[in-house]
Amino acid sequence: MRIVGILRDPETRVGEVLDARYELVGLLESGAVGDVYRARDRRLEFREVAIKLLKPETPTDQVARFKREALLAGGLSSPHLVGVSDFATMPDGQSYLVMELLQGESLLGLLQREHRLPVQRAAHIADGILAGLEAAHTAGVVHRDLKPENVFVVAGAGLRDHAKIVDFGFARLFGKGVDALDVTGEVRVVAGTVSYMAPEQLRGERLDYRADLYSAAALLFRMVTGQLPYPVADANAGMAQAARFRLAHLDEPPAKLRVVAPDLDAYERLEALLDAALQPDPADRPPSAGHMRLALAEAVGITMPPQASSPGSGAGVWQNPASGLNDLRLVPQAEPPPLPPSPFERRVRVLKVLAGGVVAVVSAWFLWRAIR
Ligand SMILES: Nc1ncnc2c1ncn2[C@@H]1O[C@H](COP(=O)(O)OP(=O)(O)O)[C@@H](O)[C@H]1O
Numbered sequence: 001m002r003i004v005g006i007l008r009d010p011e012t013r014v015g016e017v018l019d020a021r022y023e024l025v026g027l028l029e030s031g032a033v034g035d036v037y038r039a040r041d042r043r044l045e046f047r048e049v050a051i052k053l054l055k056p057e058t059p060t061d062q063v064a065r066f067k068r069e070a071l072l073a074g075g076l077s078s079p080h081l082v083g084v085s086d087f088a089t090m091p092d093g094q095s096y097l098v099m100e101l102l103q104g105e106s107l108l109g110l111l112q113r114e115h116r117l118p119v120q121r122a123a124h125i126a127d128g129i130l131a132g133l134e135a136a137h138t139a140g141v142v143h144r145d146l147k148p149e150n151v152f153v154v155a156g157a158g159l160r161d162h163a164k165i166v167d168f169g170f171a172r173l174f175g176k177g178v179d180a181l182d183v184t185g186e187v188r189v190v191a192g193t194v195s196y197m198a199p200e201q202l203r204g205e206r207l208d209y210r211a212d213l214y215s216a217a218a219l220l221f222r223m224v225t226g227q228l229p230y231p232v233a234d235a236n237a238g239m240a241q242a243a244r245f246r247l248a249h250l251d252e253p254p255a256k257l258r259v260v261a262p263d264l265d266a267y268e269r270l271e272a273l274l275d276a277a278l279q280p281d282p283a284d285r286p287p288s289a290g291h292m293r294l295a296l297a298e299a300v301g302i303t304m305p306p307q308a309s310s311p312g313s314g315a316g317v318w319q320n321p322a323s324g325l326n327d328l329r330l331v332p333q334a335e336p337p338p339l340p341p342s343p344f345e346r347r348v349r350v351l352k353v354l355a356g357g358v359v360a361v362v363s364a365w366f367l368w369r370a371i372r
């Protein structure tokens, strides 16, 4: 394991210019793997960006995780996923990621302040999270580390409570035989991650995008009730301890929404949706983020337009044995409007009409000759 660079206080880097282009103007967050700075792009008229700079002391195995984050996140595009525009490694071996600068606060900050959110507000944020997941899953990317710290609630510029998913550091392309989480390896480095993890992920089994659906449901449950739907170790527990605690309680069914929050008595369908998405067996969960969005809209009585289809989606009925949602009909994907003809197609059509005309004139001439 090689150590890159020397230990430095992240604050002391403010003022530095990376690759003669990105000027670090302030430290936003100092994370486990990288420090996130507000920066200015000198090449693009000092446009503000966010830069996640790998810590100089980062071991090379985590550098690889960082590069994978850049690769996966950079290829995604959705208003609900943070935009990544650049990735570079400096001559000293340190890497950084350039992202759109998000204005607002993390969902963690919002929940710490508000404790609980009104159902409609929480559903709006959850719909954004699910739309982001839908786009990531459609691209074959599973996030694997969905938690309040990794959801940004954007405000300003005409947006309110607009959810954006950040941090694709643990993300993986699924369906390529690399789905299983290496519990003994990379995940150990980040404390507190296990609180939102799906059971199959905690057990180190193969996982797919349905692990993200479980985490999204846990997030929504916390938003509307102020607590998680299963027992979690106290905040001071270390990662291994927290993981052991959750593993010991995995056989217990998830808590019922209306038992935890009796004031939400009217939300029977929301309870059914959360219950289904929190099932320990991924096969019992809703089949896609798109299905969850539609079910959520129905459950809370708001209209949310469906986004691009995602794995497991498609027109059909989601049979949810655990709930009264069996009648949920998916909106069939609308046929795309026919494309206007290309110039080439137009020319072919004109030639066909002309040829038809010539044939008609010649036939008429022969006919006229014959009857004369
Ligand atoms: N593009 C961004 N704009 C503003 N703040 C950000 C941005 N990306 C991340 N952050 C903040 O920095 C924190 C850490 O970023 P994250 O990508 O989650 O790194 P880590 O791998 O250290 O968890 C986030 O929780 C969020 O508050």
Ligand SMILES: [Mg+2]
Pocket: 031, 149, 150, 167
């Ligand atoms: Mg993070």
